[in-house]
Amino acid sequence: MSEAVRPGIPRPATPLRLPAFWVVVTLLATGAVRMSQILARFLESYPLATITALGLFALLAVPFWLFVQELDFLEREPAGLLAVAFAWGGLVATSVSIPGSTALENLIAKLGSPGLAADWGAALAGPTVEEIAKTLGVVAIVLIARSQVNSVLDGVVYGALVGLGFQIVEDIVFAIGAVALAGQGDEIQPVITTFLVRGFLAGVWSHTLFGALAGAGIGYLVVGTDRGWCRRITMAGLALSGAWASHVLWNSPLFREGLGNGAVALLAVLVFKGLPPLLLILHLVRRAHDREAEYYVARLAGLGDPEVITEGELRALGSGSRRAAARRHAAERAGRKARATVRRLQRAQARLAVELSRAPELADRHQAEVREHRATLRALGHPEAVEGIHSWRHTASAVGTAAVAIAVLWVALSALGGA
Amino acid sequence: MGTVTRRHLTDLPSTPGLLSALLLATVLAALSFGLPALDRGVSAQRGLRAGEPYRVAAGVTVVPPAGATLDVTGTRPGEDRGTALFRLGRVRYAIAVQPFSGDLTQAAVRLRQRITGTSGYQVTGTQLAVSTAGGLAGLQGGYTAGDRGGRYAVFVAHGLTIEVTVSGAGLDLDHTLPAIDASTRTLRYEGGR
Numbered sequence: 045m046s047e048a049v050r051p052g053i054p055r056p057a058t059p060l061r062l063p064a065f066w067v068v069v070t071l072l073a074t075g076a077v078r079m080s081q082i083l084a085r086f087l088e089s090y091p092l093a094t095i096t097a098l099g100l101f102a103l104l105a106v107p108f109w110l111f112v113q114e115l116d117f118l119e120r121e122p123a124g125l126l127a128v129a130f131a132w133g134g135l136v137a138t139s140v141s142i143p144g145s146t147a148l149e150n151l152i153a154k155l156g157s158p159g160l161a162a163d164w165g166a167a168l169a170g171p172t173v174e175e176i177a178k179t180l181g182v183v184a185i186v187l188i189a190r191s192q193v194n195s196v197l198d199g200v201v202y203g204a205l206v207g208l209g210f211q212i213v214e215d216i217v218f219a220i221g222a223v224a225l226a227g228q229g230d231e232i233q234p235v236i237t238t239f240l241v242r243g244f245l246a247g248v249w250s251h252t253l254f255g256a257l258a259g260a261g262i263g264y265l266v267v268g269t270d271r272g273w274c275r276r277i278t279m280a281g282l283a284l285s286g287a288w289a290s291h292v293l294w295n296s297p298l299f300r301e302g303l304g305n306g307a308v309a310l311l312a313v314l315v316f317k318g319l320p321p322l323l324l325i326l327h328l329v330r331r332a333h334d335r336e337a338e339y340y341v342a343r344l345a346g347l348g349d350p351e352v353i354t355e356g357e358l359r360a361l362g363s364g365s366r367r368a369a370a371r372r373h374a375a376e377r378a379g380r381k382a383r384a385t386v387r388r389l390q391r392a393q394a395r396l397a398v399e400l401s402r403a404p405e406l407a408d409r410h411q412a413e414v415r416e417h418r419a420t421l422r423a424l425g426h427p428e429a430v431e432g433i434h435s436w437r438h439t440a441s442a443v444g445t446a447a448v449a450i451a452v453l454w455v456a457l458s459a460l461g462g463a
Numbered sequence: 464m465g466t467v468t469r470r471h472l473t474d475l476p477s478t479p480g481l482l483s484a485l486l487l488a489t490v491l492a493a494l495s496f497g498l499p500a501l502d503r504g505v506s507a508q509r510g511l512r513a514g515e516p517y518r519v520a521a522g523v524t525v526v527p528p529a530g531a532t533l534d535v536t537g538t539r540p541g542e543d544r545g546t547a548l549f550r551l552g553r554v555r556y557a558i559a560v561q562p563f564s565g566d567l568t569q570a571a572v573r574l575r576q577r578i579t580g581t582s583g584y585q586v587t588g589t590q591l592a593v594s595t596a597g598g599l600a601g602l603q604g605g606y607t608a609g610d611r612g613g614r615y616a617v618f619v620a621h622g623l624t625i626e627v628t629v630s631g632a633g634l635d636l637d638h639t640l641p642a643i644d645a646s647t648r649t650l651r652y653e654g655g656r
């Protein structure tokens with residue numbers, strides 16, 4: 045089996061000397077100007093609705109961003125590059141997609157028929173232009189910081205953030221479009237409805253997910269050096285096609301007729317059109333995550349030093365849920381300070397693992413950091429950052445939260461289905 | 464294990480140069496400028512049979528004015544909603560049909576607010592009652608946008624709102640409005656959604 049990770053170089057060169065960096069900066073600046081003009085028009089016509097949309101959808105970005113950050117726990121990507129990926133999605137991909145998708149939909153109407161464009165225009169034009177424009181964002185990251193893309197998971201992370209940036213800006217544009225269409229003036233009700241539909245109900249199976257899949261393909265193309273070019277290009281193409289197909293399915297008119305207009309019908313559409321790609325992509329992302337985690341945990345296991353990492357901690361470090369369980373266990377046994385220290389220990393262990401993969405001779409500093417956190421934990425009476433016994437309180441809390449979420453979702457579905 | 468070099472990381476060309484970045488910018492340009500250029504290069508106008516009703520959407524039909532063409536870029540038929548865009552020279556004649564649960568006054572307010580919500584657009588004069596040969600009752604009025612003038616009309620029937628907007632330069636509009644008004648009066652709900 046091939047290595048899951050191609051280690052980066054210890055001290056990557058600054059991208060400022062790369063011509064590609066300045067091309068990307070120019071593209072971002074052009075996108076920023078274009079989207080600022082659109083935002084200024086929105087603010088002039090519907091100031092309250094625009095500010096509400098900006099606030100709500102900015103909040104919506106937070107859980108997505110945190111999820112991606114947790115995926116990225118072991119080998120963290122530089123914040124600047126994450127911001128570039130997000131900005132590419134929100135500024136470049138959107139400003140390219142607005143004229144491109146409209147033109148393609150027009151061409152479908154001209155070369156096909158207005159009926160074909162009414163049924164399939166949004167399903168074919170949007171995904172075709174948008175998925176290409178977003179995937180180019182991950183390519184841009186490779187061009188300016190190739191040494192940072194050293195696993196398939198890195199491609200997933202950058203792709204997801206490009207998709208998130210696109211999703212947030214597109215949602216804001218749709219929300220203000222709904223305000224204009226409603227013809228009620230500067231009202232926030234259409235913004236709230238758009239937030240519920242596009243943010244809550246449709247948000248999970250949207251651009252972040254499609255971007256993650258296409259990004260995985262670019263990640264594979266870059267790091268799968270033990271495979272031939274033909275296979276790598278094919279796999280990247282398949283990933284992009286998968287993202288496109290998921291997007292087409294979501295936008296398609298399938299299941300639109302025949303299920304009525306109620307909450308059950310809406311739920312059925314979400315499940316049939318959204319759930320299969322969601323489960324498939326989450327499975328692929330999980331595999332990419334686990335392969336990367338295995339690689340880095342093996343670097344730490346190779347040290348054979350329980351002061352740096354114990355057997356139980358090796359098991360916990362490779363999984364997001366187990367890392368969280370270890371932090372909860374620390375809080376239950378030794379308080380909030382222990383919880384924070386466990387998080388710091390886990391971060392230090394992750395940094396050490398990455399340094400061991402890149403330049404073992406430079407890893408002493410990180411070993412010292414790990415030992416320092418270990419000493420703090422020991423002083424707090426909780427020497428090992430491992431999961432505790434599964435507590436009924438946590439299970440009850442998870443079940444309760446899920447029940448509340450389903451109830452909120454059902455109320456929203458009923459309100460929207462009945463509207 | 465020695466220090467890892469760039470060559471160990473990937474077998475992509477050693478310097479991701481200007482060429483790759485320009486290729487990326489070219490693909491973006493093709494999407495944002497090339498597709499619209501291609502779109503402009505293909506005619507959107509389709510001929511219409513004179514005097515024959517055109518099915519807009521949701522069972523609503525209209526007889527387009529003589530000499531009008533159908534602009535397929537603004538035409539989207541549908542079972543429960545849709546739009547049709549006709550052109551008479553440089554005058555734009557659009558009809559939009561969609562589900563609506565309010566009354567005629569609410570529909571008119573909504574349309575007027577949408578018109579005035581566009582920067583530079585102002586509603587002029589008073590609203591007048593209008594009716595079609597098929598028995599639809601509605602309201603109509605006018606608006607301006609710089610050197611362009613416009614007319615609007617709105618009808619509510621069978622749980623639908625039918626919005627008509629006409630726009631064009633002053634002189635063109637004056638020449639075509641009688642034919643467009645006559646066409647608007649042929650709006651009919653034929654059912655069969």
